[in-house]
Amino acid sequence: MGSNAPSSAAQLAARAELQGFVQVTDSRAPLYARLAVGLADDTEAVSLLAAAPASARIPVTLFAAIHDLLLADPSEPLAAWYPNLVATPRTDDPVPAARELCRRRRDDLLALVTTRVPQTNELGRSAVLLLALAALGDEMGPLALLDAGASAGINLIPDRLRVDYDGHQVGPGPLALTCGVRGKAKADRLPSAVPVVADRRGLDLRPVDLGDPEQVRWLEACVWPDQTDRFDRLRLAVAEVRRTGVVVQRGDVITDLPAALAQLRSGHPVVTTSWVLNYVGEDGQRAFSAVIDDLGRDRDLTVVNYEEPDLTPGLDWSAELATESLSVLRVLRWRAGERSVEYLATGHPHGYWFSWLD
Ligand SMILES: C[S@@+](CC[C@H](N)C(=O)[O-])C[C@H]1O[C@@H](n2cnc3c(N)ncnc32)[C@H](O)[C@@H]1O
Structure with missing residues (x-):
């Protein structure tokens, strides 16, 4: 050379x-x-x-x-x-x-x-998360969302979406997303409405401050320029998150989760994670599950994960999904101290499409 x-x-x-x-x-x-x-x-x-x-x-x-x-x-x-x-x-x-x-x-x-370190916040994941959040809205009424590892808070506005699932439209907008349905369509399982969000909050080790133009520019800079659709919708989402007044507080998804959850004032509490728990290591994933189990013993609570099982072995996935390399949408419910698990879908890491699991 x-x-x-x-x-x-x-x-x-x-x-x-x-x-x-x-x-x-x-x-x-x-x-x-x-x-x-x-x-x-x-x-x-x-x-x-x-x-x-x-x-x-x-x-x-x-x-x-x-x-x-x-x-x-x-x-x-x-x-x-x-x-x-x-x-x-x-x-x-x-x-x-x-x-x-x-x-x-x-x-x-x-x-x-x-x-700087690369930072992402992918609105497309909201289209997949909405499958779980809409069902929870039907089940529990208004929701109190805590997005753990929220980045800029872009996945905290499911009530501001208009999603097209292969022609099935949900939500009034203004943020438009399209999400393909692979495999069996099961149209009756698609959301009929976006949930009511009574309160919302994000938690992140390095929250993106949308009031700081340099931080917003870095978030945009981390989107690959060939993916113009992601770039354009990030800009729209940032504007909508600002309008909604989403707060993302600084903190760790394990140690600071209980205090952050306690700050939500009304609505059924739902903790969401998407592409976050792969960053905390296997021990951290076990610790996250233990923290959530503790909280769920005392109050009704739901956790929605959209994570990749082969990168999150500490999350206690079912044996069939433990080595899955697609993202998996999972809902953990604690109702009157009883825990139940529902595996809903596998999907593209950026939420371009999903496939029902059963
Ligand atoms: C790949 S981004 C995903 C962001 C968002 N959940 C999404 O789906 O677009 C991972 C985020 O997790 C945050 N993060 C990583 N480890 C964390 C921890 N231990 N506690 C809180 N946030 C963490 C990072 O700062 C980053 O914002």
Whole structure:
């Protein structure tokens, strides 16, 4: 590689991550696939990624940092290749412009990759969560939602959705989602209405403050630019969450859960988690279950998980689902101290489609 050779273990690791990224992205992110291949050979880009903390030394950290600069200044030349930033993106090689940006804006990129970690909040999961929340609304009346690992709180507004499940419409809007139904349609099980939400609250180790434009921009920057539908609906969702006045408090999903739940004032309490418990490790998953079991002994409570079983072995999945690599929608009910489990569906991690489980 001559002068392009990485000079440290961190740089070797960063270059390997960039080289391997193309296998992860396949057809879902053609722009990032091209950038990853091109930047893997660029000492400047590799050294930038190598400067990220080891736990965040993944290509999406560098790509989010680059995207952040383009969102802040769409007149940056590289923005011309981003499908979410220009009406007619360029299709020729984006790598020279990306390399030039990495050199010219090195200090800005360094500040981002050394201080930020990739952050996501996927509204599409609300379409799958709604299957459980609507049924709970029918069963229990107005709900008090606590989203554990809520990020910016975007999945706390099921009452603001209008979901199209393969032609079956639910909800008054204004946030429109589409969600495919795979396998047996079972139209009678689809929600007939969105639930009434009496109270709502989020809990997150690193809540996204929607009043801070830099935090909002970073959340947007973490969406892959080829996925323009996700980008557009994130912007709409952020506006709606702001209008609804959702509070996401800082705290841990295990140790701070009881206090956060106690702050909900009215409605049947429902704790939701989506793509969070894979971050707490197997012991943390067991601890989460123990905390919830304790709470459920004393009061009626429901937990709705949309998590991937093979990444959450501590969550006590049924034997048939324990190695499932799709996301699974599960409802745990405590009623008068008795616990019951219902497995509703498997689905796409971003909620593009689901399939009923029985
Ligand atoms: C992949 S995001 C998912 C966010 C949201 N639930 C969704 O479905 O879009 C994971 C979130 O979990 C949060 N998180 C990770 N570990 C946590 C913990 N121990 N306590 C609270 N939040 C945590 C992260 O800060 C991040 O906001």
